[in-house]
Amino acid sequence: xxxxxxxxxxxxxxxxxxxxxxxxxxxxxxxxxxxxxxxxxxxxxxxxxxxxxxxxxxxxxxxxxxxxxxxxxxxxxxxxxxxxxxxxxxxxxxxxxxxxxxxxxxxxxxxxxxxxxxxxxxxxxxxxxxxxxxxxxxxxxxxxxxxxxxxxxxxxxxxxxxxxxxxxxxxxxxxxxxxxxxxxxxxxxxxxxxxxxxxxxxxxxxxxxxxxxxxxxxxxxxxxxxxxxxxxxxxxxxxxxxxxxxxxxxxxxxxxxxxxxxxxxxxxxxxxxxxxxxxxxxxxxxxxxxxxxxxxxxxxxxxxxxxxxxxxxxxxxxxxxxxxxxxxxxxxxxxxxxxxxxxxxxxxxxxxxxxxxxxxxxxxxxxxxxxxxxxxxxxxxxxxxxxxxxxxxxxxxxxxxxxxxxxxxxxxxxxxxxxxxxxxxxxxxxxxxxxxxxxxxxxxxxxxxxxxxxxxxxxxxxxxxxxxxxxxxxxxxxxxxxxxxxxx
Amino acid sequence: xxxxxxxxxxxxxxxxxxxxxxxxxxxxxxxxxxxxxxxxxxxxxxxxxxxxxxxxxxxxxxxxxxxxxxxxxxxxxxxxxxxxxxxxxxxxxxxxxxxxxxxxxxxxxxxxxxxxxxxxxxxxxxxxxxxxxxxxxxxxx
Ligand SMILES: [Zn+2]
Numbered sequence: 001x002x003x004x005x006x007x008x009x010x011x012x013x014x015x016x017x018x019x020x021x022x023x024x025x026x027x028x029x030x031x032x033x034x035x036x037x038x039x040x041x042x043x044x045x046x047x048x049x050x051x052x053x054x055x056x057x058x059x060x061x062x063x064x065x066x067x068x069x070x071x072x073x074x075x076x077x078x079x080x081x082x083x084x085x086x087x088x089x090x091x092x093x094x095x096x097x098x099x100x101x102x103x104x105x106x107x108x109x110x111x112x113x114x115x116x117x118x119x120x121x122x123x124x125x126x127x128x129x130x131x132x133x134x135x136x137x138x139x140x141x142x143x144x145x146x147x148x149x150x151x152x153x154x155x156x157x158x159x160x161x162x163x164x165x166x167x168x169x170x171x172x173x174x175x176x177x178x179x180x181x182x183x184x185x186x187x188x189x190x191x192x193x194x195x196x197x198x199x200x201x202x203x204x205x206x207x208x209x210x211x212x213x214x215x216x217x218x219x220x221x222x223x224x225x226x227x228x229x230x231x232x233x234x235x236x237x238x239x240x241x242x243x244x245x246x247x248x249x250x251x252x253x254x255x256x257x258x259x260x261x262x263x264x265x266x267x268x269x270x271x272x273x274x275x276x277x278x279x280x281x282x283x284x285x286x287x288x289x290x291x292x293x294x295x296x297x298x299x300x301x302x303x304x305x306x307x308x309x310x311x312x313x314x315x316x317x318x319x320x321x322x323x324x325x326x327x328x329x330x331x332x333x334x335x336x337x338x339x340x341x342x343x344x345x346x347x348x349x350x351x352x353x354x355x356x357x358x359x360x361x362x363x364x365x366x367x368x369x370x371x372x373x374x375x376x377x378x379x380x381x382x383x384x385x386x387x388x389x390x391x392x393x394x395x396x397x398x399x400x401x402x403x404x405x406x407x408x409x410x411x412x413x414x415x416x417x418x419x420x421x422x423x424x425x426x427x428x429x430x431x432x433x434x435x436x437x438x439x440x441x442x443x444x445x446x447x448x449x450x451x452x453x454x455x456x457x458x459x460x461x462x463x464x465x466x467x468x469x470x471x472x473x474x475x476x477x478x479x480x481x482x483x484x485x486x487x488x
Numbered sequence: 489x490x491x492x493x494x495x496x497x498x499x500x501x502x503x504x505x506x507x508x509x510x511x512x513x514x515x516x517x518x519x520x521x522x523x524x525x526x527x528x529x530x531x532x533x534x535x536x537x538x539x540x541x542x543x544x545x546x547x548x549x550x551x552x553x554x555x556x557x558x559x560x561x562x563x564x565x566x567x568x569x570x571x572x573x574x575x576x577x578x579x580x581x582x583x584x585x586x587x588x589x590x591x592x593x594x595x596x597x598x599x600x601x602x603x604x605x606x607x608x609x610x611x612x613x614x615x616x617x618x619x620x621x622x623x624x625x626x627x628x629x
Contacts, residue, residue, distance in 0.1 A: 025581070032580045038599060039598070040601070041586050043586070043589055045584065058576060059575045060577075062575065079572070133606065138602075141603050142597055142598070142600035144600055272523075272527055
């Protein structure tokens with residue numbers, strides 16, 4: 001029998017995602033939950049594990065965790081509890097991490113991928129983050145405990161994914177949901193979203209083989225590279241049939257520079273963590289009122305919004321996808337549509353102006369997003385109304401939007417101040433047209449000879465004279481009229 | 489604790505020689521102490537291991553009395569009393585001045601706690617999820 005070829009192997013992938021909750025203070029003490037402060041300035045006896053200090057659970061951390069559970073369609077436990085996970089490492093001052101082992105607050109739930117595949121969640125639990133250990137400076141390992149005690153949820157999936165692409169898509173959807181729900185910033189660069197992956201491969205109709213865990217993945221791209229590398233490594237090891245290369249159950253570290261993984265020696269086994277109930281913390285309940293409140297605060301999620309924009313508001317699918325990329329933008333769009341309620345096709349116009357012009361102008365500023373700019377939905381709606389009413393031409397509107405986005409101001413007075421009002425006076429338009437015709441007899445002759453396209457050569461000069469304030473359709477009509485009047 | 493640089497840690501290491509010969513119970517205890525010491529990042533010399541194993545044995549024997557009680561009908565107690573839902577509002581309170589905490593540290597560098605190098609990996613800051621330990625066993629050169 002010939003050896004199986006690469007294509008017959010089936011990868012099996014599961015994820016463990018750590019996500020920092022967007023609270024003001026840490027999970028068990030009042031120190032600020034803030035990234036980027038000078039080292040060890042956000043610490044206290046509780047989060048540095050001083051003897052006798054007692055943790056008390058942050059209400060909002062619980063609320064946000066529950067909201068994440070709702071956003072991911074989980075089953076929420078009516079009571080959950082905290083345990084201690086014991087291990088010794090310099091970033092963990094107490095010698096144990098407070099986590100939920102036996103009774104997590106959420107289980108089940110999941111996310112559907114575009115191909116219809118449902119990725120199930122095993123569980124979500126709350127825990128505290130560890131500090132940060134820096135190893136590449138000087139002779140010592142340097143420890144910053146500002147992050148110790150930042151509230152986290154750990155989301156564990158079933159091994160339902162079969163490719164790096166599926167894992168990548170899942171992470172994108174997960175991030176989108178958590179951000180929309182206001183649970184977390186999910187910023188991998190700042191470490192507010194971190195991911196470990198479990199990878200194995202097997203042959204069809206055969207039992208699953210050894211599972212390998214890969215850690216140290218600090219970007220979505222790394223997740224994809226690490227999974228691809230690990231699948232290839234395992235397949236080639238099995239196919240080599242070299243006993244020394246056979247995958248073993250272990251934890252490997254991703255190496256950013258080489259894009260490969262290598263074994264991490266001596267990681268604890270599950271039993272080594274000696275979990276036991278934390279006697280300092282009492283059980284917490286997810287009361288009906290608490291859940292109702294979080295359900296109320298849970299906004300409509302991006303997939304539902306996209307669907308509504310397309311089916312109810314007749315917005316293009318591509319525009320709907322852009323508009324739901326983040327929640328402030330989607331909220332801005334909806335507020336603009338509400339302000340345009342009187343206008344026929346207001347939603348389509350708002351979608352076009354936002355995705356074409358507003359986002360382009362915001363992008364040109366280089367920094368910040370739309371929500372950092374002074375432009376309001378009411379102002380955008382007013383600009384759109386002026387364009388639709390013929391009082392403002394496209395070019396004038398773009399100029400006005402640029403000003404509103406960068407400096408702000410009042411729409412109607414800016415139209416006057418910047419001299420942007422559409423020129424509707426036929427006398428003025430006619431004068432610009434005559435000026436353009438002067439000395440371009442040959443163009444007029446071509447048009448008269450039946451080549452109407454030639455008129456384009458005249459449009460430019462007229463629009464230029466008007467500073468973009470003329471209605472191109474009206475200019476064209478006037479030019480034709482003048483050429484024909486003047487004809488033989 | 490006496491330092492022994494090439495002393496191996498882990499359940500299987502030297503278990504045979506360290507335990508009292510022919511005594512299965514003793515050897516298990518030595519393994520247990522060895523594993524626990526490794527998890528706690530402690531190095532024990534062979535005589536220390538034996539001494540600790542003996543002490544562990546006596547402690548475990550004393551606690552074994554508890555397992556003779558029939559507790560099938562008793563609800564497990566978790567946490568203080570039967571309270572539930574003790575929480576605090578999400579309010580930031582002032583942190584402690586860093587000097588206050590850092591002055592207790594054996595060594596400080598640029599506002600960081602400076603500890604012996606615990607991971608030997610060129611040019612990498614090990615920044616992983618808030619769970620799990622890293623590289624025990626890689627903690628010395
Ligand atoms: Zn604190």
